Amino acid sequence: MEKYSALGLLKHSLSNHENWPRLWHNPTPKKKYDIIIVGGGGHGLATAYYLAKNHGITNVAVLEKGWLGGGNTARNTTIVRSNYLWDESARLYEHALKLWEGLSQDLNYNVMFSQRGVYHLCHTLQDIRDNERLVSANRLNGIDNEMIDAEQLQREIPLLDCSRNTRFPVLGASVQRRAGNARHDAVAWGYARAAAALGVDLIQQCEVVDMVIENGAITGVKTRQHGVIKADRVGCVAAGNSGVLAKMAGFELPVESHPLQALVSEPIKPVLDTVVMSNHVHGYMSQSDKGDLVIGAGIDSWVGYGQRGSYSIIEHTIQAIVEMFPAVSRVRMNRQWGGIVDTCPDACPIITATPVRNLFFNCGWGTGGFKATPGSGHVFAETLALGKAAPLAEPFSMFRFHSGALIDEHGAAAVAH
Amino acid sequence: MLHIFCPHCGEYREEEEFRCKGQAHIARPLDPEACSDEEWGHFMFFRQNTRGQHRELWVHSTGCRKHFNVIRNTVTYEIEKVYLVGTKPETEGAAS
Numbered sequence: 442m443e444k445y446s447a448l449g450l451l452k453h454s455l456s457n458h459e460n461w462p463r464l465w466h467n468p469t470p471k472k473k474y475d476i477i478i479v480g481g482g483g484h485g486l487a488t489a490y491y492l493a494k495n496h497g498i499t500n501v502a503v504l505e506k507g508w509l510g511g512g513n514t515a516r517n518t519t520i521v522r523s524n525y526l527w528d529e530s531a532r533l534y535e536h537a538l539k540l541w542e543g544l545s546q547d548l549n550y551n552v553m554f555s556q557r558g559v560y561h562l563c564h565t566l567q568d569i570r571d572n573e574r575l576v577s578a579n580r581l582n583g584i585d586n587e588m589i590d591a592e593q594l595q596r597e598i599p600l601l602d603c604s605r606n607t608r609f610p611v612l613g614a615s616v617q618r619r620a621g622n623a624r625h626d627a628v629a630w631g632y633a634r635a636a637a638a639l640g641v642d643l644i645q646q647c648e649v650v651d652m653v654i655e656n657g658a659i660t661g662v663k664t665r666q667h668g669v670i671k672a673d674r675v676g677c678v679a680a681g682n683s684g685v686l687a688k689m690a691g692f693e694l695p696v697e698s699h700p701l702q703a704l705v706s707e708p709i710k711p712v713l714d715t716v717v718m719s720n721h722v723h724g725y726m727s728q729s730d731k732g733d734l735v736i737g738a739g740i741d742s743w744v745g746y747g748q749r750g751s752y753s754i755i756e757h758t759i760q761a762i763v764e765m766f767p768a769v770s771r772v773r774m775n776r777q778w779g780g781i782v783d784t785c786p787d788a789c790p791i792i793t794a795t796p797v798r799n800l801f802f803n804c805g806w807g808t809g810g811f812k813a814t815p816g817s818g819h820v821f822a823e824t825l826a827l828g829k830a831a832p833l834a835e836p837f838s839m840f841r842f843h844s845g846a847l848i849d850e851h852g853a854a855a856v857a858h
Numbered sequence: 859m860l861h862i863f864c865p866h867c868g869e870y871r872e873e874e875e876f877r878c879k880g881q882a883h884i885a886r887p888l889d890p891e892a893c894s895d896e897e898w899g900h901f902m903f904f905r906q907n908t909r910g911q912h913r914e915l916w917v918h919s920t921g922c923r924k925h926f927n928v929i930r931n932t933v934t935y936e937i938e939k940v941y942l943v944g945t946k947p948e949t950e951g952a953a954s
Contacts, residue, residue, distance in 0.1 A: 684907035695903035697880070698932075743860075743878040746909050746933045751859045753874045786903045843899035 442638035445549050464630060465509075465637035470644050470667050474502045476825055477662060477672035479649050479686060481505025483514040483625075484803060484810065485678040486632035486643075487818020488825070490548075493639035495819075496826035501641045502672075504664065506648035510629025513680050516748075516780035517811040518703050518737045520716055520727070522559045522620030524579050524586045529836040529848045530789055531582045536833060537816025538619065544815055550631030553624035553730070557715045560598070560616045562765070564609040564721040572615040579617075586617045600712050602767050609722055609764065622716060622727055628814055652690045658798035659690070676801045676825045678817075681746065681781025683804035692796050695842045696783040696805045699740040700750035704758075704777040706769070708732030717765065724761030733775060736762055740782060740808060749779040782808050787847040792821055792834035801825055802839065862916065863940050866924045879915040881905050882927045883946065908932060911949065 443449065443462050453461060476492060478485045481503045492498045505511075521541055523534035545551050563569045572588060579586040590613045595603040603611045637643055644667070651663035652675070661671035677686045681698040708731050718725030718737075725737045738758035741750040755777060763770045784807040785791060791805035803821040806813060816833075823831035830838060841847055860873040887893050887901055906912075912932045917925045929939040929949055941947050 682909070685909050693900075693904045693906065695899075695905070697905050697907050698909075743914065743930070744881075744907060744912055744932050745935060747935055751873055753859060842903040843895045845895070845899070 442634065464634040465643050467645060468642045470502060470504075470642060470647070470664075470670050473661075473671040474642070475500040475672070476674045476676065477501070477670060478503045478676045478678060479662065480512075480678040480680065480682075481509045481633075481643060481645065482512045482678065482680060483510060483629045483632065483814040484680075484806070484817045484821070485676075486510070486629055486636055487814050488676060488678060488803070488821045489641045489643075489818075490632045490636040490639070491819050491822035492825060493636060493641055496822060498826060499640035501636075502670065503636070503641060503643050504647045504649055504662070504670075505643070505645050508645050509633050509643060510626060513780040513782065513810060514625055514629045514814075516703065516778055517625055518725070518727070518735050519622040519625045519811060520559060520620070520718075520725070520737075520809075521554070521623055521812040522617050523584055523812070524559075524561075524575060524615070524617045524620065525850060526575055526578050527848050527850060528582060530850055531579065531584060533790075533816055533820070533833055533837070534813055535582065535584050536819065537813045540815035540819060541623065542619075544623075544628075544631070548631040548635045550627060550634060551624075552627045552631050554621065555623065556619050556621040557727075558616055558618045559620035559716040559718065560594070560614045562594075562611050562717065562719040562721070563613045563615070564611060564719065566612075568721055569612055572613075576615050584617070585619050586615055588615050589613060598713070598715060598717065600766055600768055601717060602765060607764060611765075620716070625811060628811075632814075632818070649686065649689075652686075652797070652800070654690065654797055654800075659800040674799045674801065674825055674828065676803060676821060678803045678821065680804065680806065680810065681783050683783050683802060687795075687802070690795065690797050690800055694783075694791065694802070694804065694839060696785055696791065697744050698746055698781045698783050699743070700745040700747065700779040701740045701782045701808050702738040702750045702754055702758075702777060702779045704736050704738065704755060704774050705729070706734040706736070706772045707775050709734070709772060712769075713766075719761065719765060722761035722764050724758045724765065726762055726766065734769060734772060736774075740784065746781055747779075748781055782806070782810075784808065786842070788850040789848040790817070790837055791839045792817070792824060792830065792837040793839040794824075794830060795839065799828070860930075860935065860937065862928070862937065864918045864921060864924075865926050865940050865942055866918065866922045871918070871921060875918060875920045877917050877919045879917055879925070882913040882915040911938065915943075
């Protein structure tokens with residue numbers, strides 16, 4: 442792998458940037474691997490990278506039915522934060538945020554991580570109470586978070602309507618200043634490039650159609666394009682299609698797949714240098730480096746795999762955005778899309794051993810998996826290397842839905858979690 | 859936007875009038891006290907999450923407020939059949 446540097450940029454400029462090497466190759470799969478990862482999105486690629494880097498396991502394949510980072514990695518609204526209420530999830534997301542802070546250097550790839558802050562608006566007395574509780578819980582866990590009142594909020598975000606003339610006046614906000622956003626595609630490409638350089642095989646256009654299970658243990662996967670590929674351990678990181686993979690292995694998961702939509706406006710001049718979200722009117726917005734406003738919507742309540750949702754959801758979201766930012770009411774929307782999110786009943790992920798030996802799942806990230814990408818890959822790599830749940834992953838077992846030890850982040854975790 | 863036929867009102871209405879209540883035909887255990895943690899957890903939280911034909915329960919929440927069942931394809935979103943609670947028509951491919 443060629444190391445990216447200013448000197449390299451200068452060197453390649455002499456040949457008109459025509460000789461940059463490919464970021465990764467397209468190898469033919471081997472007959473057998475130590476570990477197979479099903480799903481080549483951000484989480485899967487991060488898992489492969491940390492397996493190779495932290496655990497020295499490089500005989501690893503990532504199987505992806507489409508192209509790398511082409512699912513929810515390419516479809517999210519790129520928000521990164523760690524202000525979660527409960528200890529278990531706060532630890533996991535803060536672990537991810539700390540990895541984010543050094544990620545560009547670690548990968549030698551600019552993921553454009555920008556700690557521009559994330560605001561959670563409070564419109565009611567109950568919102569204020571909830572957010573004060575959240576701020577206190579975060580501080581006890583060593584995570585930065587603070588409350589500000591409406592006047593200070595108006596000074597910090599001039600575009601936001603903090604007047605008393607709105608239907609749901611803004612009373613204040615909690616703000617995590619270390620939070621922000623990152624370039625979503627770059628995260629997948631950076632992990633893919635770094636993993637491939639360490640010897641991981643990235644197999645694209647390779648769809649898993651069945652699991653090979655003998656005596657209650659998995660021994661490989663059957664693919665549509667390359668037949669059976671054997672493996673000692675298999676980790677599934679397939680987001681919305683996790684339920685389909687679980688069915689192949691003969692069990693059910695406590696997840697349901699829903700369409701989640703997002704939309705971007707036409708590019709406009711810089712108006713918003715941070716991320717604003719509101720639970721109460723239910724919408725959130727940031728501005729990308731290109732200038733388009735990036736707006737998030739809610740999920741459709743029904744199960745859907747079609748990567749598109751209902752217009753009523755978009756309408757509701759736009760209502761919320763115009764409520765918060767009346768100045769953008771005449772900005773036109775450019776594109777709208779949907780992804781399939783695998784949501785858990787307690788809005789927390791599942792990183793788990795399964796009823797099948799040597800088969801592990803990392804799923805259920807729901808509407809907020811992007812922010813966790815480095816942490817998710819890190820703890821899932823450790824889980825796969827150990828053959829049992831890593832300490833940070835232990836509370837996120839799928840069997841918590843039998844024991845009742847849920848980690849209830851619903852509501853507590855805000856809109857875009 | 860789904861266009862849904864309410865069997866109680868006898869006409870097609872827009873999706874916004876309805877609420878989806880999730881997978882249909884989930885029977886509550888007859889004796890909850892006798893359930894193991896696994897059985898109860900399964901009843902509460904584990905779902906088929908079908909990719910393809912899916913039987914689900916809907917309620918016409920801003921209309922007649924009555925429940926009914928739907929067979930809907932979760933990939934194409936096409937509604938194949940609407941039927942009353944208490945009945946369960948056979949269809950090709952639909953799970954449960």
